[in-house]
Amino acid sequence: MEISNNHVENAIRPFTVGRRNWLFADTPKGASASAAIYSLVESAKANGLDIYKYFNYILTLMPGMDWHNHPELLDKLMPWSEKAKLYCADKKLQEN
Structure with a gap:
């Protein structure tokens, strides 16, 4: 166990800083979409992925996927999947 929780506090800092900006989401759907994107970004960061590469990968x-009829296909696109880690690893993090 680590003696401090600095890592956790640093992980939630972008959320607490951005919270004031999110007050101005025009609709509930817009707020929901923003939350989904934010969740993907933070999950990709937590899994050591380059955010740009990851969004390029999933988009x-x-x-070309029939994920509406086969939602299990989305597992390959999750930030913790081996394929995502293979194609989208953040080279800067690997150097450190």
Whole structure:
């Protein structure tokens, strides 16, 4: 066990800083979409992925997938999947 919770506090800092900006979401659907994107970004960061590469990866593959009828296909796109880690690893994090 770590003696401090600095890692956790640093992980939630973007959320607490951005919270004032989210007050101005025009609709509940807009707020929901923002929350989904934010969740993907933070999950990708937590899994050591380059955010740009990850979004490029999922937005390139999703249109060609029949994920509406086969939702299990989305497992390959999750930030913790081995394929996502293979294609989207953040090289800067690997160097440290």
